[in-house]
Amino acid sequence: MIKLELQSVGVAYGHNLVVKDITFQVMPGEIVGLIGPNGSGKSTIIKAISRVISLRSGKIFLDGKDVFKIPRGDLARLLGVVPQMSILPSAFTAFEIVLMGRNPHLGLLQYESAKDMAITWQAMERTATQPLAERIVCELSGGEIQRVVIARVLAQEPKSILLDEPTANLDIRHQVEILDLIKSLCQENNLTVVIALHDLNLAAQYCDRLILINDGRVHAQGAPGEVINSRNIREVYGADGCVYPHPVNGLPAVLLKAGNSRHAKPRDTIERGVV
Amino acid sequence: MALEQLKPSFTGQAIPIHLPHWRSRIYGILGLLILLTVVVGFATTFGSVQIPFSAIFGTLLSKLPLVDITPTWPSTTETIILDIRLPRIILAGLVGAALAVAGATYQGLFRNPLADPYLIGVAQGASLGAVIGFLLPFNWQGMGFGLIPLLAFAGALFSVAIVYNLARVGKTLPVTTLILAGVALGALLGSVVSYLIINSGEKMHGILFWLMGSFSLSEWTEVKVVLPYIVVGVVIILLYSRSLNIMQLHEEQAQQLGINVEKVKLILLVAATLITAAAVSFVGTIGFVGIIIPHAVRLVWGPDYRFLLPLSVLTGAVFLILADLVARTALAPTEIPIGVITAICGAPFFLYLLRRKKRIVFF
Amino acid sequence: MRSKLWRLGTLYLVLVMVLSLIMACAPPAEDEVSFPIEVTDQMGRVVKLEKFPERIISLAPSNTEIVFALGLGDKLVGVTDFCDYPEAAQEKPKIGGFSIPNIEEVVALSPDLILATQRHEASIIPALEGRGLAIFALAPKTLDEVLESITLVGEITDREEEASQLVSEMSNRIKAVTDKIDNLPEAQRLKVFYMTWHDPLKTAGGDTWYEELITKAGGINIAHDLSGFPAINLEAVIDANPQVIITGVGMGTGEDLPLQFAKTEERLRNVDARINNRVYGINLDLSGRAGPRIVDGLEKFAESIHPELFKED
Numbered sequence: 001m002i003k004l005e006l007q008s009v010g011v012a013y014g015h016n017l018v019v020k021d022i023t024f025q026v027m028p029g030e031i032v033g034l035i036g037p038n039g040s041g042k043s044t045i046i047k048a049i050s051r052v053i054s055l056r057s058g059k060i061f062l063d064g065k066d067v068f069k070i071p072r073g074d075l076a077r078l079l080g081v082v083p084q085m086s087i088l089p090s091a092f093t094a095f096e097i098v099l100m101g102r103n104p105h106l107g108l109l110q111y112e113s114a115k116d117m118a119i120t121w122q123a124m125e126r127t128a129t130q131p132l133a134e135r136i137v138c139e140l141s142g143g144e145i146q147r148v149v150i151a152r153v154l155a156q157e158p159k160s161i162l163l164d165e166p167t168a169n170l171d172i173r174h175q176v177e178i179l180d181l182i183k184s185l186c187q188e189n190n191l192t193v194v195i196a197l198h199d200l201n202l203a204a205q206y207c208d209r210l211i212l213i214n215d216g217r218v219h220a221q222g223a224p225g226e227v228i229n230s231r232n233i234r235e236v237y238g239a240d241g242c243v244y245p246h247p248v249n250g251l252p253a254v255l256l257k258a259g260n261s262r263h264a265k266p267r268d269t270i271e272r273g274v275v
Numbered sequence: 276m277a278l279e280q281l282k283p284s285f286t287g288q289a290i291p292i293h294l295p296h297w298r299s300r301i302y303g304i305l306g307l308l309i310l311l312t313v314v315v316g317f318a319t320t321f322g323s324v325q326i327p328f329s330a331i332f333g334t335l336l337s338k339l340p341l342v343d344i345t346p347t348w349p350s351t352t353e354t355i356i357l358d359i360r361l362p363r364i365i366l367a368g369l370v371g372a373a374l375a376v377a378g379a380t381y382q383g384l385f386r387n388p389l390a391d392p393y394l395i396g397v398a399q400g401a402s403l404g405a406v407i408g409f410l411l412p413f414n415w416q417g418m419g420f421g422l423i424p425l426l427a428f429a430g431a432l433f434s435v436a437i438v439y440n441l442a443r444v445g446k447t448l449p450v451t452t453l454i455l456a457g458v459a460l461g462a463l464l465g466s467v468v469s470y471l472i473i474n475s476g477e478k479m480h481g482i483l484f485w486l487m488g489s490f491s492l493s494e495w496t497e498v499k500v501v502l503p504y505i506v507v508g509v510v511i512i513l514l515y516s517r518s519l520n521i522m523q524l525h526e527e528q529a530q531q532l533g534i535n536v537e538k539v540k541l542i543l544l545v546a547a548t549l550i551t552a553a554a555v556s557f558v559g560t561i562g563f564v565g566i567i568i569p570h571a572v573r574l575v576w577g578p579d580y581r582f583l584l585p586l587s588v589l590t591g592a593v594f595l596i597l598a599d600l601v602a603r604t605a606l607a608p609t610e611i612p613i614g615v616i617t618a619i620c621g622a623p624f625f626l627y628l629l630r631r632k633k634r635i636v637f638f
Numbered sequence: 639m640r641s642k643l644w645r646l647g648t649l650y651l652v653l654v655m656v657l658s659l660i661m662a663c664a665p666p667a668e669d670e671v672s673f674p675i676e677v678t679d680q681m682g683r684v685v686k687l688e689k690f691p692e693r694i695i696s697l698a699p700s701n702t703e704i705v706f707a708l709g710l711g712d713k714l715v716g717v718t719d720f721c722d723y724p725e726a727a728q729e730k731p732k733i734g735g736f737s738i739p740n741i742e743e744v745v746a747l748s749p750d751l752i753l754a755t756q757r758h759e760a761s762i763i764p765a766l767e768g769r770g771l772a773i774f775a776l777a778p779k780t781l782d783e784v785l786e787s788i789t790l791v792g793e794i795t796d797r798e799e800e801a802s803q804l805v806s807e808m809s810n811r812i813k814a815v816t817d818k819i820d821n822l823p824e825a826q827r828l829k830v831f832y833m834t835w836h837d838p839l840k841t842a843g844g845d846t847w848y849e850e851l852i853t854k855a856g857g858i859n860i861a862h863d864l865s866g867f868p869a870i871n872l873e874a875v876i877d878a879n880p881q882v883i884i885t886g887v888g889m890g891t892g893e894d895l896p897l898q899f900a901k902t903e904e905r906l907r908n909v910d911a912r913i914n915n916r917v918y919g920i921n922l923d924l925s926g927r928a929g930p931r932i933v934d935g936l937e938k939f940a941e942s943i944h945p946e947l948f949k950e951d
Contacts, residue, residue, distance in 0.1 A: 485837075
């Protein structure tokens with residue numbers, strides 16, 4: 001069980017300060033969603049936590065230790081990352097890719113044991129990628145590749161997981177399956193999970209807490225009901241009046257309607273009888 | 276699918292411990308080991324001079340301790356087998372193995388199917404060193420070898436060191452910059468070498484022959500000098516074979532899986548360069564082996580570096596021993612430069628493999 | 639176009655007629671040669687000269703030696719970097735290397751005769767011909783052809799007497815060698831391995847003139863069945879078991895590497911030539927130049943192969 005903590009984190013690409021001042025915490029057993037418009041800095045935060053980019057300011061602590069000072073091997077045992085777009089080597093089979101997730105637990109000279117194989121296989125079962133085991137990567141669709149990468153992170157058995165748009169290429173069945181899986185894993189094993197999501201509805205349904213990022217700063221933090229409301233959506237996304245309560249569980253749902261943007265012609269909205 | 280016949284595991288659930296293609300890879304390694312032994316025997320038997328099999332067998336046997344056979348063959352036979360053919364075969368095997376595994380390593384490091392062991396300037400640096408050695412007005416013999424291999428080795432390492440320093444950005448080594456720097460320096464050195472060759476007068480033939488590669492005067496001292504570099508280098512590379520697998524995921528993901536990417540890059544680069552430099556300094560720049568053998572192995576046995584690297588070692592050794600056999604017997608008693616053989620034999624073989632396997636993606 | 643051709647043709651005809659009239663009326667030349675003379679060189683090219691050359695350029699050391707041997711040293715205005723014999727040749731202006739002479743330098747010296755060799759066939763000769771220069775190519779492949787080349791040079795330089803004298807001297811010396819050898823029974827001819835270079839190991843095949851030198855000197859070339867200057871496998875040399883090994887030396891390295899190799903290479907230790915210490919180096923200036931000193935080369939070969947027949951004098 002580990003805690004993730006960001007303190008006044010700032011990240012820049014060259015002279016461009018993308019993340020300006022971000023502070024939040026994620027407790028074990030909790031799924032925190034990062035939401036916000038394009039370019040707000042969600043992916044950058046994920047990259048910073050996984051130590052791919054260095055910080056301009058601030059600190060990130062994982063399990064009380066500075067992320068940038070932990071040895072890489074230890075970090076890999078603590079943290080698994082599902083990147084936004086995975087480029088996988090095209091000739092490996094799905095099983096081999098997932099098996100690579102066992103690397104942090106193996107020494108230099110060690111080869112995978114039966115236990116590693118079992119864990120890999122199980123990870124593939126839980127992500128419904130077992131049928132793909134013998135197929136090579138170049139034959140897989142984008143969604144299948146994404147599930148394979150998630151399986152790889154599961155095989156890694158980390159204590160915390162970062163996901164950057166994990167459901168972007170998936171159909172709705174797999175979207176729900178994967179997020180259900182992550183939620184149950186998080187609760188069973190007390191994982192610390194951060195998900196960057198575009199889809200506000202999924203974010204509301206699955207995340208225990210949401211952090212709404214706008215222009216590199218935290219605009220709002222809290223339970224989904226507190227963060228996703230008309231005012232925040234209008235302020236951050238510029239979209240008016242689309243937040244409704246979900247008919248089943250009352251969580252905020254964002255329903256879009258045509259004609260809501262500045263490009264709409266007034267005539268359209270009247271003709272369709274929409275207010 | 277074959278996953279049905281699986282061994283049950285401790286969880287009670289069947290898992291594919293030995294996936295079918297893994298099995299074929301292990302068989303491949305065993306098979307190649309046997310093939311290597313056979314090929315070595317075969318190559319000892321044949322040569323420019325006809326020697327009866329009994330004499331060969333007898334000579335080899337008589338060198339074993341505790342075996343006492345009175346020779347029924349002339350002493351020249353012993354000289355030919357033990358001092359000419361055997362060191363030559365072993366050196367060919369070592370060099371073939373070194374070039375093939377270095378090529379596979381570079382292809383993995385750069386994630387580029389066009390990479391070969393000479394990509395970042397080893398060949399041109401070694402050529403420059405060798406040509407300088409040829410043209411110097413004096414010679415030097417020490418430790419059993421002369422100036423040319425020494426300068427070739429130094430030239431190879433020197434040029435890679437320059438390329439490394441040109442490409443390095445702080446503590447990181449971006450691979451694209453490395454390739455560009457290597458190609459640029461290689462071109463520069465190559466032009467210097469060409470200029471020197473044109474002005475080399477009567478030594479031109481010797482230099483050109485060296486550049487094309489040849490095992491013609493291989494002897495035991497060369498084997499002894501080259502062996503430690505190649506063995507140590509190959510072992511180091513094999514140790515990192517799983518890391519090389521994971522580096523195929525591109526650097527960010529590999530880092531997130533715990534690989535110290537910069538350290539692994541540096542270690543593999545140094546090891547692969549050392550074995551290539553050692554291979555090239557005595558024998559010349561034999562082309563083709565380092566790029567084609569890894570691809571041929573991949574086509575048959577897949578891209579997993581844990582198998583690709585040892586399979587390349589064995590395949591490279593077998594290939595070069597056979598190529599050298601052809602080089603010294605096809606037009607006996609004259610010799611064909613081995614670079615010609617590797618190109619002539621290798622290209623059609625590779626084309627055949629490409630046509631045979633339906634899948635075209637293998638990298 | 640056609641009328642132009644007609645006009646040129648008519649002009650040419652008129653010129654020829656006038657010229658022949660003048661020549662018919664003019665007194666004969668002093669040495670009874672009528673110009674222009676036409677001589678066929680050793681590459682089958684017909685070279686026409688209007689007068690005997692006064693400014694000769696040599697494109698090869700062998701040609702330089704021939705020129706000096708015929709007493710034409712003072713007419714020599716350009717030589718290659720490698721022309722080092724006789725000593726006077728070293729003072730002459732240099733026009734570049736052996737295979738790649740500097741065309742501009744050659745032209746700048748305004749030669750009226752250029753002595754080339756077979757090496758220049760591909761590009762140098764056409765280039766110089768294109769500038770209207772007279773080039774005479776010497777391309778001997780046997781000792782007899784070397785003698786012939788000397789005669790030809792004598793012919794085009796008005797030194798026919800000196801040439802014939804030189805040729806007869808050389809013939810006599812050659813004969814002195816071959817007379818002794820012709821009577822030698824087959825069994826006494828020794829197997830000779832001629833090494834041009836050691837790494838790669840190269841030898842001279844049956845169609846080179848080293849074959850002739852070896853054979854005339856009473857030897858049998860172990861590379862008789864090969865052609866050109868091929869690389870040879872060390873195994874084959876050991877198997878052939880030569881009784882004499884001769885290497886070319888004097889290539890300017892300072893250290894004569896092929897000779898060292900022949901004398902010290904471990905794997906040759908059981909070969910007859912090494913056991914009996916019959917390893918020799920013969921200077922390439924003598925054995926490799928198609929000039930007057932080729933006879934010296936032959937004599938050296940004879941002394942090395944059959945010292946018992948050819949005592950040093």
